[in-house]
Each structure stands twice: as C-alpha cells, then as structure tokens.
Amino acid sequence: MKIKHILSSQLGFRYILDDLDLASSFSKQMLYDSSIKLTTKEISAGYEQLGDFFTKYVSKGSFTHTIKALHRILSSLRDIRGTLAKLAQGSVLDDIELFEIKNLLITNEETKTILEETLIGIKNFELENLADLLGLLDPEKSGTNSFYIYEAYSIELAGIRSRLKENRFSAELSYQASLIENRIRRELSKKISLRQESLCLSLNSLASLDIIIAKAGQISRLGLSIPSISKHKSSYHGLFNPEIKELLMKEGKIYQKTDIEFETLTPLLMTGANMGGKTLTLRNIGLSQYLFQCGFGIPADSATIAPVSEVLISMGDMQNIYRGLSSFAAEMEILNMILTASKSGKKLLALIDEPARSTNPSEGTALVKALISTLAKPNVTAIISTHYNVSDAPCKRIRVTGFDKGKMNYAFVDVDGASVPHEAINTARSLGVDNDWLDLAEKMIENN
Amino acid sequence: MPFIDELLIYDSVSIVGLEKNTGKTECLNYLLRRIDSVDKKLAITSVGLDGERIDQVTGTAKPEIFLREGVIFATSEKHFKQNALHAEILDLSESHGSLGRVVTARSITSGKIILSGPSSTSELKEWMETVRFKYRADICIIDGALSRMSQASPAVSSAIILTTGAALSLNINNLVFRSAFVVNLIRLPKTDRVVPEFSEGSSRGIWLFKKDGQFCEIYSGNNPDSISKDILTDAVAVFVGGALTDRLLKKIKGDFNGLDIELIIRDFTRIFASERNVFEFTRDIGKISVLQKSKLVAICVNPLAPNGARLDSTRLCDELRAATGYPVYDIFKDGYEN
Numbered sequence: 001m002k003i004k005h006i007l008s009s010q011l012g013f014r015y016i017l018d019d020l021d022l023a024s025s026f027s028k029q030m031l032y033d034s035s036i037k038l039t040t041k042e043i044s045a046g047y048e049q050l051g052d053f054f055t056k057y058v059s060k061g062s063f064t065h066t067i068k069a070l071h072r073i074l075s076s077l078r079d080i081r082g083t084l085a086k087l088a089q090g091s092v093l094d095d096i097e098l099f100e101i102k103n104l105l106i107t108n109e110e111t112k113t114i115l116e117e118t119l120i121g122i123k124n125f126e127l128e129n130l131a132d133l134l135g136l137l138d139p140e141k142s143g144t145n146s147f148y149i150y151e152a153y154s155i156e157l158a159g160i161r162s163r164l165k166e167n168r169f170s171a172e173l174s175y176q177a178s179l180i181e182n183r184i185r186r187e188l189s190k191k192i193s194l195r196q197e198s199l200c201l202s203l204n205s206l207a208s209l210d211i212i213i214a215k216a217g218q219i220s221r222l223g224l225s226i227p228s229i230s231k232h233k234s235s236y237h238g239l240f241n242p243e244i245k246e247l248l249m250k251e252g253k254i255y256q257k258t259d260i261e262f263e264t265l266t267p268l269l270m271t272g273a274n275m276g277g278k279t280l281t282l283r284n285i286g287l288s289q290y291l292f293q294c295g296f297g298i299p300a301d302s303a304t305i306a307p308v309s310e311v312l313i314s315m316g317d318m319q320n321i322y323r324g325l326s327s328f329a330a331e332m333e334i335l336n337m338i339l340t341a342s343k344s345g346k347k348l349l350a351l352i353d354e355p356a357r358s359t360n361p362s363e364g365t366a367l368v369k370a371l372i373s374t375l376a377k378p379n380v381t382a383i384i385s386t387h388y389n390v391s392d393a394p395c396k397r398i399r400v401t402g403f404d405k406g407k408m409n410y411a412f413v414d415v416d417g418a419s420v421p422h423e424a425i426n427t428a429r430s431l432g433v434d435n436d437w438l439d440l441a442e443k444m445i446e447n448n
Numbered sequence: 449m450p451f452i453d454e455l456l457i458y459d460s461v462s463i464v465g466l467e468k469n470t471g472k473t474e475c476l477n478y479l480l481r482r483i484d485s486v487d488k489k490l491a492i493t494s495v496g497l498d499g500e501r502i503d504q505v506t507g508t509a510k511p512e513i514f515l516r517e518g519v520i521f522a523t524s525e526k527h528f529k530q531n532a533l534h535a536e537i538l539d540l541s542e543s544h545g546s547l548g549r550v551v552t553a554r555s556i557t558s559g560k561i562i563l564s565g566p567s568s569t570s571e572l573k574e575w576m577e578t579v580r581f582k583y584r585a586d587i588c589i590i591d592g593a594l595s596r597m598s599q600a601s602p603a604v605s606s607a608i609i610l611t612t613g614a615a616l617s618l619n620i621n622n623l624v625f626r627s628a629f630v631v632n633l634i635r636l637p638k639t640d641r642v643v644p645e646f647s648e649g650s651s652r653g654i655w656l657f658k659k660d661g662q663f664c665e666i667y668s669g670n671n672p673d674s675i676s677k678d679i680l681t682d683a684v685a686v687f688v689g690g691a692l693t694d695r696l697l698k699k700i701k702g703d704f705n706g707l708d709i710e711l712i713i714r715d716f717t718r719i720f721a722s723e724r725n726v727f728e729f730t731r732d733i734g735k736i737s738v739l740q741k742s743k744l745v746a747i748c749v750n751p752l753a754p755n756g757a758r759l760d761s762t763r764l765c766d767e768l769r770a771a772t773g774y775p776v777y778d779i780f781k782d783g784y785e786n
Contacts, residue, residue: 025542078542096525096551099537148536148556161534161557165517168558177534 003294004032010315011287015243016296019222020214023070024077026203027210036293043307044229046295049123051226054216054297057120066118067213073110074210076145080104080203087196092182093189099147101192101199102137105130106145108202111209122212128202133195136188149181156180215296224297228304233263234285234381238301241284245299256410257301260285262396264306264347267372267382269390270412272400273423277410278385279315282351285383286313289349308381309346312338315353327358335371342380350375350382361388369393387424403427450777451609451746452482455587460576460605461745462590466627469615471750471780473511476591478779479609480515483587491585493522493565493575495592512560520554520579522565533559538583541566552579563591573604601717602740608634612768613750614759620767623759627747628771629723633716634744639737641712643687654696657685657710685710690718697721701729708734715740747776 007014022028037043057063080100086093093101112127114120135141139152151158157180164173192199218224222242238257245255258281262268270278288298292305314334325333338350355371356364365388372393375382384395397416401409402423422445425438455461461479465472476492483490492515515521515533523531525540525548535553543549550566552575566575572590579585590605610630617623643655644663656666659682666686686700692713700711711729713719715738719726730736747768751759765776 078540094529095537096528096540099540103540146536146538146554148534164557174532181534 001036002032003034003036006036006290007032009286009290009313011283011290011313012241012243013287013290016218016287016291019218019242021071021217022214023072023074023210024207026077026079027074027207027214029079030204030207031211034294036290037295038293038307038309040229040231040307043293043295045124047226047229049125050212050215050219050295050297052123053212054219054226058216058220063118063120066114066120067217070111070114070209070213073107073114074206074213076103076107077203077206077210078103081200084196084200084203087189087193087199090193091189092186093192094185095148098137098185098188099145102134102147103145104199104203104206105134105137106143107206109134111206122209125205125209125212127205128198130195130198130202133192133199136191149184153184154180157184219297222297222299224299225302227292227298227300227302230304230306232265232306232381233261234303234305235259235261236285236288236298236300236303239281239284239288239303240299241280241287242299244280258410258412260398260412262381262383264381265376265378267375267380267384267393267395269372269393269395269397270383270385270399271387271397271415272385272412273402273408274387274427275408276400276402277408278400279353281412282313282315282353282383282385286311286349286351306381307347308349310341311349311351312341313351314338314355315351328356331355331358339374342375342377345379348380350380350384352382352384354385354387357387364388365390403430450779451775452479455479455607455609455745456483456488458587458605458607458743458745459580460588460590461607461609462592462605463609463611464592466610466612466630467616469750469754470611470613471748472591472611473513474750474779475609475611475748476589477511477514479589480513480519488586489518489520489584490587490589491520491522491576491579491583492563492589492591493572494563495565495567495572495590513563514558515555515561516558517555520552520583520585521561521563522550522552522575522579523562524564525549525551527562527564528553531559531561533557533561539578541571543571550575552583554583569601569604576604602715602742607743607745609746609748610634610744611748611750613764614753614757615750618753618757618759620759620764623764624767624771626723627768629726631744631747631772631774633719633726634742636713636716636736636738636741638741639685639710639712639739641685641687641710643712643739653689654700655687655689656680656683657687658682659684680704680707683707683709685712687712688718689714692719692721694721694725697725697729701725701733704733710734711736713738716742744774747772747774749776749778750780751778752780 007017022031037046057067078100083093083097083100086097108127108130115127137147139150149157151161157177160173160177160180164170164177167173219226237259239260240255240257248255258277260281270281272278284299288300288303289305289308289311291298293307298305314331335352335355338352341348342350352371356367368384368386368388369390369392372382372384372390372395376394397414398412399415401411401413403409403426425442429438463472463475480490480492520538524545527547528551533555534557535555537551537553539552541550545567547564566572576588579588588605610627612623612627614623616626641657653665656664658664680703683704686704686709688696688711711734713736726736749761749764749768751761751764761778761781765778768776
C-alpha cells in the first residue's frame, strides 16, 4: 500500500500531509508514491535518520537560516524522470531537456556545498558527486542555471554565429549552425548518459532530503514526537489530534491530551460517557499508526508503537443508500472484513467504534462479547468502544472519567467490572435538550 | 517615433485589441523594433497564441513576430521547439498547460518566434515578477488575447495600448463610438474614497458607503432583492467587488433611483455591461469610478479589414482623436516605419 492510498482514510492523514512544508512538488509526489513501511527494520532506520536530524539541527533552532537556504534551493527540484528515462534509452536530448539536467546538477551542487560548509551530517545520506557533469553543461562557468548550446563548445559554431549576426537572414549559415548544434547535443547526451544512474540517485536523494527537512519542521511546528518501536505493545502518553488541537487553540481553548496503552492478544474495551472522546481516541490511534508506518512525527508527548501489516477501521455510520445498505448491514460488512483479516494471520490493528450499536441491546451485547473473544488472537491488536454491559470477556477495560465537577474529563481510568457509566441523560442535559423528556426518562429508570 | 518615449516610463504595457485583426501584432513588432533601439531590456509574452503565420480562426495570413538578440520571451514548450531563433533557456514553469510547460528564454540570435506564454492572470503576474527581478527586464510587453481584458488590468500591467480598426466595424461612426466607449472606461476617474482593507481582498460582495462614514456589506446573502430602503437613504457610494454586469447595474440603478451616488469598481476590466446601460447609469444616478486607474498610452488603428476593405486612415484617426482626446496612430502608414 502506498501513502496516497490512505489519504482518504477519514483519520485526518490529509491534514498532516497538507501541513508538510515541502519545497518541491516533485518531493510531494515521491512521498505520495512511497510505500508504507511494514518492518521494524525499515521503520527504525527512517526514525533514526529523522530523529537525529531533528535533534541536531531543528529542535534547537540554531540552523534555521541554513535550513531555509536548503528549502529555497530544493524548491527548484523538478520531476525529470521522463528525461532521465530518455537518457537511459540513448536518445539525444533537446535544449529543454539539457536545461533540466543542468538544473538538477546545480541543485545537487548547491545543496552539497551548503551541507559541507555548515557541516550538517545526515545519517545514511550522501549526495552524488556530479561536478564533472556540471562542468560539461556549464562550459563558461557562469554558475547560473540557464542553458543553450554555448559557443564555447565549438570555435566553428562561434564563427558562424558571429557571421549570422551580420547576415541575419542567411539560410545557409543557419543550416550550418544547426548541424554543429545537433552534433554537440549528440555528444553531450552520450557523455551524460554514462552517468544516468548517478543522476537518478541524485534526484531521489534531493527529494528525500526535502522530505526529511519537511518532516522535522512539522515535528517542531505541531509539537509531535519521535516514537520508540516495540513488538506487541503500544503506549501513548499525551496523545492528541493535531487538527482539533489547532482548532481549539484558535478558539482560545486547550486540548486535553490522553494516555492509552494496548497490546496484541488482549483486546482493549473502551467505555464511557457520550461525548467523552472515545471515537476521537480511536481516530488518533489510527492516525498515529499510519504516521508511524510512514515515518512521520507522532502526535503525542511520547509514544511506543508496534508495527502492523494492516489497519482496519469500523467507525461512523456507514449507511450507503446507493448500495442499498442499512447502517447495520454496512457495519457487518466491515466487521466481517476485519474477522477475515484476523484469520489470515497477518498483524492487524482493528479499531472498532461501538459495534452492533444499531440493533437491539441483548443481541448487540452478545455480538460485542463474541467479537472480543474472536479477536483475542496473537496477531490482532483490537480496540473496541461500546455502551453495552459486556461481562466475562477476555479483554482489558478502560473508561473515560466523564463529568467531573460539571466539566468533561477525557482521561481514561482502568476498570474491572462490566458495568458501563450511565451518563447519557446528564450529557444530554448539558447539551440543553428538552427537560420534560429527560425528566420523564429519569423517572422511568427510578421506577424500574 | 510616436509614443515610445512616453512608454518608457512604465515597467509593463499590455496591448489590447478590440477585435481580431486590428493590428495587435504589428503594434507589438513596432514596439520591439523601437524599444530595442533605445537600449532597454525587453521581455515579452502573450496570453494567447501569437506569431503564427496563418490565423487559426479566419485562415488569413498574419504578421509574424520578429525578435532581436537579447530579448526575454515566454512561450510554450511546443512552440519553443518550433521557433527558428536560437535562445538561452532561463526557466521552465512547473505547471503544464495545453501546449506544455512555459519556457522563459533569452534570444541569442534574432529570428521569428511564436509566443504563447502563461495564460492565467496570476501566472502572468508571477512571470512578470520573475523576469523583472531575476532577469532584470526593464519593460514587459504583454500581447493580449481576443476579448480578454484582464491582462490589461492595472493590477497586472501599468500601461495600455489599444488597437482598433476596420475589423471591428466598417462603419467609421460605429467604429469610433465603440472604441470611444472602451476608452471612456479606461479613463474612468480614480475614487477619492478609501475602501477598507478587509473588503479589498474579496473579489465579490457589494458594499455601501454611508454619509456618516460607515462602510457595510449589502446584497451579501443569496437573496439580493431583500434590501431595505432605509439603508439606502444615507448612501453616498457603492463599491462592487466583482464584475459589473448589466443585471447588477440595472439592479443598483433601480434601488438607488433618485439618489446621487458614486459607483466604485476595482478597475475598468471589471465592467461587463453594455454601452447603453453604463451611459444611462451615469446620466440618471451618478459617476462610476475605479480603485486602480489604467494609463492609456495610445490608440493604434488598422484601417484594413480582413475581407480586404479599407477605411480612410486619416479620417478614422481624426475622428477617433476627436472622440477620445487621445493620440491615435496608424502605424502601417508611411512616416513611422521609415
């Protein structure tokens, strides 16, 4: 799976990508086309590089000017994969394509110079040495990124061009000039094609540098953190949603971060008052898992995360009138997908928000209980939220603290018993819902 | 050498034709020849397609654009490869248009070219900034496209040359009347009122200046008809953020009937109303003014229609000069081109 495939995941991944300050749109394309990392080895190599760069050069802010300069240089990076492919086939490049190559060479050279001068070292990162090629495309040593078939390539051409200036409309002279120009293009293309692989490497390295700089900048801007990697157990301290945190900040409010822990084999059952942030927590965990496997900073004060092969989510009302699916049918379809995946043996993170919520409570409770038992497997990490009283299920239980002195406390506490909090009426009251109705409901509970 | 000296004080000029075949390209060639000779760094672009030999619409022969050495120009990738002259590539745009990316280049040898530069107003503005600051061009010439005035907006270019001629109408009276209408729009006065900044950025909405200096938005909702007459009695001016269409002009005229108000628009390119409605508005209600005023440098005429008919050049120039009060030139005529 590639990053572009999870953009529409409803978890807010797009917000993070849109926030990323990439200098070049080519880097963005490279990032979107990159695969999600699945192995601990790949993920840890990425974070080692990003974490090292972030702590040394971004977190203290002492390299701000250098990083700005790199950003400016990298903004001239263009997608020239088409031109490089032509080069590999042995085609003769035209002036526009030679210009593109020269532009890449100058970007490579300038980036290299800055990194060397400022002694910025990036782990497992090296830029190609392409000075010889640059000399080839800049015979007058102007250092600017413009290009044409320079007179410096051929004394003969210089002679013809100067004669052309006096004799503008001579077809013969123009023809002779074009013959020499074509010959020069052929020679240049041949020489450059010998270094085609280095050019490809340079293009990719420059894009990955752009991505590292952008990711590190985002960590400091959004207050993200570099996670640790574990095998089975994930724990988040101070988990938050960057998009909502930003929205609240604009309204002068503070986001209440939460702590949460879960592991494979033992599903986590989440209960608590309505509006207690259960769904948002599930979303945050899903988003963080994706960010983790794509090598981004994690929206938490600190985090330890276990890699998985797939994240599956059952959340929100998936009713689809166009496919003739009711809320219940649509939900069952997704849950079935999760169960099938869990049987396949691959490592799975299943985030399930209030399963079987739209059916009768007695069957609903049984369905949830059975779901927990079925998902208690060594390859599955499941987090399930519910309002049902689920007793005797093989799971760990947590509850949202709920209303505390008239205010919602979103923190989770561990609980033992199966009983779920009864705060629906209180919550509805806090929303200003019709009192007659709520009073009557309360009376009915008392009478039972 | 008419109007060249006057032109040199501006950093950008757009050539706007009131109709196809009114001599826009001839005018451009004239500028290229003359400005080049006074040692100014030139940059040229076209918002449409210019310099092709055969008119894509009428099939008639068209003048080609001829560049000397050292002129910066913008053209599409496709046309850059077709161009006969040799040029140093300076820049390649990131966005792809229908003809490929836009190549910015400087001519090394002289020769004929086809121009097809950035077409959207925002890309054009960006291009002009790049050539002015990065490549140090002294003056940008923008060749306009048929019935597209937006590049002539003072927000884009500081001066305008208008071309008109027999292609617009073979009746001199009609030709003069229609050309003079556009000239009158270009020279609409600049308003003395200050439009608050918050409405400045918005390209829509209609705002009201009141006697006590208050500034408020009207007709903002989806229902432009719901406006109370009480608000209007205190009004002294109306600011239209977007386009001034016939419908809007009539609506404002109806609502403000009997009041003397000033109608403010951003610049003359925002007027899409007919001659008649604009005239009636100024007679019945009050003056129309602009936030940004354009500078019309000259009017050029082409007395030759594409079907071969030719108008009396001297009479055309004289009548247009009398109707507009601006210098009018026929650059095809002997005298300027020798």
